[in-house]
Amino acid sequence: xxxxxxxxxxxxxxxxxxxxxxxxxxxxxxxxxxxxxxxxxxxxxxxxxxxxxxxxxxxxxxxxxxxxxxxxxxxxxxxxxxxxxxxxxxxxxxxxxxxxxxxxxxxxxxxxxxxxxxxxxxxxxxxxxxxxxxxxxxxxxxxxxxxxxxxxxxxxxxxxxxxxxxxxxxxxxxxxxxxxxxxxxxxxxxxxxxxxxxxxxxxxxxxxxxxxxxxxxxxxxxxxxxxxxxxxxxxxxxxxxxxxxxxxxxxxxxxxxxxxxxxxxxxxxxxxxxxxxxxxxxxxxxxxxxxxxxxxxxxxxxxxxxxxxxxxxxxxxxxxxxxxxxxxxxx
Amino acid sequence: xxxxxxxxxxxxxxxxxxxxxxxxxxxxxxxxxxxxxxxxxxxxxxxxxxxxxxxxxxxxxxxxxxxxxxxxxxxxxxxxxxxxxxxxxxxxxxxxxxxxxxxxxxxxxxxxxxxxxxxxxxxxxxxxxxxxxxxxxxxxxxxxxxxxxxxxxxxxxxxxxxxxxxxxxxxxxxxxxxxxxxxxxxxxxxxxxxxxxxxxxxxxxxxxxxxxxxxxxxxxxxxxxxxxxxxxxxx
Numbered sequence: 001x002x003x004x005x006x007x008x009x010x011x012x013x014x015x016x017x018x019x020x021x022x023x024x025x026x027x028x029x030x031x032x033x034x035x036x037x038x039x040x041x042x043x044x045x046x047x048x049x050x051x052x053x054x055x056x057x058x059x060x061x062x063x064x065x066x067x068x069x070x071x072x073x074x075x076x077x078x079x080x081x082x083x084x085x086x087x088x089x090x091x092x093x094x095x096x097x098x099x100x101x102x103x104x105x106x107x108x109x110x111x112x113x114x115x116x117x118x119x120x121x122x123x124x125x126x127x128x129x130x131x132x133x134x135x136x137x138x139x140x141x142x143x144x145x146x147x148x149x150x151x152x153x154x155x156x157x158x159x160x161x162x163x164x165x166x167x168x169x170x171x172x173x174x175x176x177x178x179x180x181x182x183x184x185x186x187x188x189x190x191x192x193x194x195x196x197x198x199x200x201x202x203x204x205x206x207x208x209x210x211x212x213x214x215x216x217x218x219x220x221x222x223x224x225x226x227x228x229x230x231x232x233x234x235x236x237x238x239x240x241x242x243x244x245x246x247x248x249x250x251x252x253x254x255x256x257x258x259x260x261x262x263x264x265x266x267x268x269x270x271x272x273x274x275x276x277x278x279x280x281x282x283x284x285x286x287x288x289x290x291x292x293x294x295x296x297x298x299x300x301x302x303x304x305x306x307x308x309x310x311x312x313x314x315x316x317x318x319x320x321x322x323x324x325x326x327x328x329x330x331x
Numbered sequence: 332x333x334x335x336x337x338x339x340x341x342x343x344x345x346x347x348x349x350x351x352x353x354x355x356x357x358x359x360x361x362x363x364x365x366x367x368x369x370x371x372x373x374x375x376x377x378x379x380x381x382x383x384x385x386x387x388x389x390x391x392x393x394x395x396x397x398x399x400x401x402x403x404x405x406x407x408x409x410x411x412x413x414x415x416x417x418x419x420x421x422x423x424x425x426x427x428x429x430x431x432x433x434x435x436x437x438x439x440x441x442x443x444x445x446x447x448x449x450x451x452x453x454x455x456x457x458x459x460x461x462x463x464x465x466x467x468x469x470x471x472x473x474x475x476x477x478x479x480x481x482x483x484x485x486x487x488x489x490x491x492x493x494x495x496x497x498x499x500x501x502x503x504x505x506x507x508x509x510x511x512x513x514x515x516x517x518x519x520x521x522x523x524x525x526x527x528x529x530x531x532x533x534x535x536x537x538x539x540x541x542x543x544x545x546x547x548x549x550x551x552x553x554x555x556x557x558x559x560x561x562x563x564x565x566x
Contacts (some may be wrong), residue, residue: 019405022396024479024549025523025541036456088553124543133524136543195356195364239371240480240487242396242403246359252501266398266480277409302360303409 001065002115004148008057010219012152013119013138013276014021014112015051018127018141022242022265029137032056032110032261032284035171035309036074040041040231042112042317043071043091043168045158050118051128053144055111056112056220058104062113064094067160068152069116073170075105107182108285117153128171132220133262143228156313159320162327168316171281171309178308186211187286190279190297190305191248200250203230207272208294212256213288216288220262223286229254230272238268246275246283248294261285278305350378353424354546355417360409361393366401366419373489373516374429375400378475380553381430385423397478397553399487399518432554439521440562441470441512443534449504450531454514456495462566468492469512469533474519474557479549482523483540486551491519503529510535512559 015035017030031054038048053062058077064070069104072079079086080101086092094100102111121128121139130138139148143216158207172179180188197204212225247259248279249269258275259267261284275283276297286292358364358546365382368376375401382404387395394405410416443466444451455462463540474490497514504527507513511522513530521536522528536559540550551557 012515020394021548022394022480024483025481026483026543026548036498101552102395106339126550131483131543134543192357192360193359197356197364218472239399240478241364241398242362242480243399244358244362244405245402250345262476264481265479269358271358272358276360278360288508297360299360299409299411303411306360306409 001152002150003063003065004120004144004146004150005063005256006059006061007144007146008060009143010057010151011060011144012130012218013051013121013144014054014129015127016049017126017129017261018043018131018137021125021253026101026125027131027133027262027265028245029131030127030261031112033074033112033281034284034312035281036110036112037114038075039089039168039171039312040071040073040112040120042072042313042320043089043166044069044114044116045155045321046114046116046118048313048317050114050153051121052119053150055102055113056109056189058102060102060111061096061099065096067096068094069158070094070100071114072100072102073112073114075108075111077103077111079111079306086178087165087167089170090165091161092165093161106115107287108288111286115152116158117155120151120153126142154315155195159324160328161324166318166323166327171312174312175308178256178305182248186293187282189275189283189292189297191246191273191275191294192299192302194247194271194274196205196236197272199232199234199270200230200272201233201238204230204272206230207256208296213290214286214292216289220260222260222263223258223283225258225292229257232270236270238270240266240268244274245269246277247271248273248275258283259326276302276305278302278309349505350425353421355420358403359411361406363404363406363416364401365404365424367424369400371400371489373475376489377429377431378427380432381427382423384430385427386420396480398476398480432552434552434554434556436556436558437551438558438560439536439538440560441534441536442565443470443512443561444565445535445563447508447511447535448533449507451533452496454495454531454533456497457497458495460494464565465495466532466561466566468495469514469519470559470561476551476553476555476557478553479551483543484549484551485523486520486555486557488519488557491517493517497531499529500531503527507532508535510537512536527547
């Protein structure tokens with residue numbers, strides 16, 4: 001069992017979401033940084049889609065009521081276990097009653113806490129994610145609050161954890177050749193022109209050339225961007241159509257919105273671009289106030305990145321149990 | 332004689348309309364949006380329903396989301412050759428037959444007017460009709476569910492009488508209650524979530540239309556027929 005001691009607003013139970021129900025208006029949802037969820041789960045020996053806690057407001061503090069193997073992945077903060085600093089992107093053993101504490105990360109936005117066995121909330125429509133639009137799923141269909149207790153799933157035969165834990169190289173470093181570093185605080189986000197790009201004429205180029213700021217009115221539903229407004233050359237009446245996270249829509253005011261994990265399932269604003277799926281985890285770690293620039297991408301590049309991410313996760317998933325067993329045998 | 336006429340499809344419905352060239356665009360690297368070029372009407376939507384069934388059976392497809400005379404196809408992974416996907420979608424559109432989803436009839440009791448009908452007066456002004464007429468025109472029509480989307484279980488309904496057309500608000504209401512019966516442009520529907528909403532409310536329906544724990548979470552499905560029943564009119 002996990003007891004939430006201290007939490008800010010909007011921290012929720014998430015997994016990789018519930019895709020497959022957009023055709024009845026249900027947002028896929030799921031973690032803003034799904035790659036961190038996969039890595040966290042691989043570290044603790046879970047199926048990679050097990051439910052975790054997504055922490056996006058800090059400080060966050062919880063207590064493990066029994067000895068538990070856990071991992072913290074995603075953001076660039078160092079977790080504290082009973083006041084002792086731990087390696088991020090690592091699996092550790094918490095003793096009964098131990099307190100895990102997360103503070104505001106220096107640069108990134110979201111931490112994920114995975115536990116061996118997964119956070120055991122009821123699965124609804126194939127997922128344990130909290131759907132804030134509709135208030136169902138996750139823990140009672142709502143964000144976590146102080147005093148909440150979360151069950152942990154059973155694990156048949158967990159691999160033993162080395163005494164000092166086990167960490168991995170985080171994806172930004174492990175794949176630094178494929179995911180360019182943030183320079184001067186600007187995250188490059190790769191995107192492909194979308195259906196109404198041609199309507200923006202010269203403003204289309206202004207969209208790619210300028211640096212946009214993620215406004216404070218941004219959340220899991222979408223990021224509102226601030227910058228020089230861009231306008232289509234003609235106003236068009238769009239019929240409602242399906243949308244997915246990453247779509248960059250331009251409402252009448254001219255400041256784009258990027259739909260994120262809790263994206264509406266349908267939309268009608270002109271679309272100037274769509275962020276490639278392989279870059280969404282990085283965008284999910286961008287914070288309000290942060291700066292981004294869009295870079296034109298291609299399906300070919302997107303496919304290459306997608307395959308690299310799959311390999312990175314697969315490598316961790318296969319290596320972690322082997323390393324755990326080898327290190328325990330040495331003790 | 333009258334009854335016979337009413338169960339036969341109208342001549343307009345069975346005439347094979349000429350299908351125009353559809354348009355396919357990208358959203359990110361895995362999603363492809365096909366938009367029908369034609370009118371926002373039932374024949375166009377019947378092709379979309381047929382196309383959605385065809386494309387949904389393709390092994391590389393993760394999810395198909397029919398919209399209003401359009402369909403979004405999400406692939407399981409980024410394709411090697413996106414132009415081949417575009418070509419396949421256009422082929423499938425060209426050869427799509429008209430599919431009329433049978434659907435069920437759903438009757439939705441509505442309390443017209445009253446405290447939830449926050450925009451009824453505005454619609455009357457815009458339409459130049461009395462509140463009684465607006466309400467009557469709304470409940471006398473028969474609607475078809477074209478697609479679901481936007482909020483869990485929300486059905487986009489086609490069949491609004493043009494006399495009570497009302498544009499969406501430029502500044503949405505901050506908080507509209509779940510259950511409000513609304514008009515947005517040429518569409519009508521029942522609000523599924525309490526929250527910001529740009530549509531215009533004329534009444535209230537107290538009917539559970541979405542249950543995530545049910546085997547079929549959404550009450551409505553594309554192709555369903557919807558009738559609004561005036562349970563109470565408070566003007």
